Amino acid sequence: MSEARYQEASVDLAGIVQMLGDSLYSRPEVAVRELIQNASDAILRRRIELGDEAFSPAIALSADPGAGTITVEDNGAGLTDAEIETHLARIGAGATRGLRAASGDLGLIGKFGLGFLTAYMIGRKVELFTTPAAAPGRGFHFVSDNGLRYIVTETAPGPVGARVVVHLNDACRRFAEPDRLEDVVAGYCRLMTTPIRVQGGPPINLEPPWRAAEPGEPELRRRRRGFAFAERLEPTFEPLCVIAVDAPAAQGLLWLHDASTYGGADNRWLQVYVRGMMVARNKRELLPAWAGFVSGAVESAELSPTTSREDVKADAAFEACRAAVQEALIAGLRAVAEREPETWRTILRRHNQALLGAAIADPRLFEALRGAVTAPTTEGDLTLPEIARRSPDGLVLAPGDPGAVDVLVARALGRPAIYAERYGAAAMARAFAEAEGLEVVEIGSDAGRRALFRPERPSSPEAEARLRALFSAEDLTVAFARFEPEELSCVALIDQEQALKSFYESDEAERRIGAGVLQLARSLTEKIAPEAPTRLVLNLAAPLIAQLADAATPPPRAAAAAAALRAHARLATGGGAVGAEGHRGAIGALNAALGALLTEGEAHG
């Protein structure tokens, strides 16, 4: 039997590089970012390891479209030949990792030792020219075409630091265009503190407002700085106002969009930076769901980038950052409402619907917004206090598909009815009503109808009998109520429960619906006392009805008048209320009643 032997696993470096490109990093341009990150860390190494504070750190990039190269140059610590072997040619053992382990987290960006390897994602050959700060009299040249085999030769020393030249492969030659390179660099690195130049131009760095803020500086200057920053970063909208984020978990700036957005449209946009490096292009989850009209940028040393540094981990630091952003946004909106009335008015005009949703989502915003946001009503957009003032008996909600009679009543009432189907309107109205101790009347609902048409008995049994005699019909149940407006003598309401009873106990239901469902449905409907599905509700407040109720002897044309009112009520409601003969039959009944009124009038001269 052969002995067990230890074997060493092999590494397919080309496979790893491909995996980096295919699976770990979403875009090849991250290789440029990684090289800049290495340069930044090298500068920190020079300060930390070598205690050299006297130099002016700098990173410079250049692109040569003709040669198809990009060059990244820094005046950091550089690398000795031993360090080249240890850190560069040994995959996964980046210098930063050891330094971080020895010195703690001192602002180093790199961590995983993969950064330099990414150069092979975009380059067919990579060269490094370096003069180490630890040995400034020596220079080294490293060259490799695949990272697995390399040549290191000693050369004449140059300036302390490193210069990486990436000879781009065909697929990535576009990075050799200077404008393209500058866009990539600025996109990822503009908030870094080390000056970064592209093609010898001025530094692309941008000092974010949260680092530039000075104690006691005028509010106007702070705001202007915020606007300028937002305009530089924001890809789509102009900023309307700016809100600072200043918490232990995160610092940053938020801004509202100066554009009208509708309802729940989600245009959240938030860039996330860790130590000046952009790690997430749009981490909208850090903004509350209702903040569809907000953009921003935040920086946090606590967040943990993923391995690819293209996102951040959803850990406790992430949650703390989210909480800080939300708190800042809410406090900021309240501050704008209090101190910037013009801006606040513009915000309300632009984002009223989104703010309706926001107010429902957070009680503090509800308090700030309850008097300011408007709701769409049958009388135009009105604030909730104004709606309440015009609706002393309760806020009226009109559903998106109200019955005809409900619309008739709502308009006749002269009260604004809130369009409940519009985004956030119904929920905000209910929240406001609860806070103010007001009723909510939802027209078309049973509860709404009970609130609008308050049941009441006629003044005497004789009056009731007279009215029933005049208004009854085979397919109607006569009921009595008192409601506004008094000009409306009666309404025909379809009783939903009766309609369901009628359906589920019909032959049609037996044809369409399974036995099990029918059995269950009928167990409820059999408890409903049978009545006609249409209820004719007579308004005891109406002068006409009162006249008919009080007359001991019915007036000559009472029957015709009652028939006309009944037919009109059926037609106003429509649907099943029109009766078995349909709309034409109901119109015919109305005409017949009016004709009888005319005839009887003629007969009496």
Place this chain on the structure above:
Amino acid sequence: MAEVDDGIWDWVHRYIWDLRLSDDPERRRMAEALIDFTSAAGQKEAAVVEAAYPELLAFVRGEQNAWAEVFVRHWRLQAYVHTPADPRALTVEALDLVQFAHGEAARDCPQRVCAIDDLNALYGQIDAVGYAEERLNLVSELLETTPTHFGCFMCLAVGKRDILVDLGRPEEAIECWRASLERSELLAATVAEADHYLEYWAWGLGEAHLRAGRPDEALAVLETCQAPKAYHRFTIDALSAEALLALGRRDAALARFKTALEVEDDALDATQAARLIAAMRAAGLVEGAEARPLAERLLDVAALAGGRGRVREAFDAAREAFELAETSGAEALMRRALAAMAERLPELRAPVGADAAHAEAAARMGG
């Protein structure tokens, strides 16, 4: 592994995709609103659902899309079924939806099954035991006609399992559940779906094992359950306490019992609470000074449940309140409990022993 064609969702995905590709930003927004609305409904976030519902309903009606209307109205009801919500207010809507789903405009809509199951669930919330026979007939009928690769096949299977437990047929419930798991093509194809059903719906299986006299298996199942809401946590704690008690682990049962009762009254399933307290009382773990405040609380719970139309729960809570009150010799409480039982009796679908329990309690009062 066969590719699953989940017909019940196919048309929904296509519809949302079409909305997303629309040139009209409002239709694109409705696509996202539909997704958020459905997600919120699945998580029983009723406030979020109600905020979006009027707009979504108006939108699908405006498009005259009957299938989408069935979908939206069903998912609105989903925010309330299997929760402590008042079922009565929703029953009329559920009946109306079933009627609509069987109408010409909504012909062949796959979500018709879901609308019927909503009705089934709501009746269960009114009087689970009283309506159990009708519900069993309904669910059995649906299971025969619902394709086994539909997600709602498993919803129906869960329903049938739990109805059988309500009917005191736990072994049959377990067998029914096992058979459904085997038949479900969805679970065979999709591990994630299997986990969902096994984690989120397992508490009913746990109860089945418990009622079948297998508390150890019940505990094993209950430990796998997810409990995203307080009323889920109560159910799992209550059943676990019963199981621990049945296993003779009295201290652990008592601890779990106390944990279970830490929830707010509106998160209690009053029937389960009554059953748990009865078991603890029978084991001598509730007596003396503890019995009276528990009886008071159960009467409050009974009133809350009754006010919400959960009439069986209200009766069961009042019944156990009577027992506890008698234990502590609190006559006034006994009278209140008896009155509460009497109030609910006529509201029950079928007595299922409630009339006999009331008569016996009244006799004990009179004696």
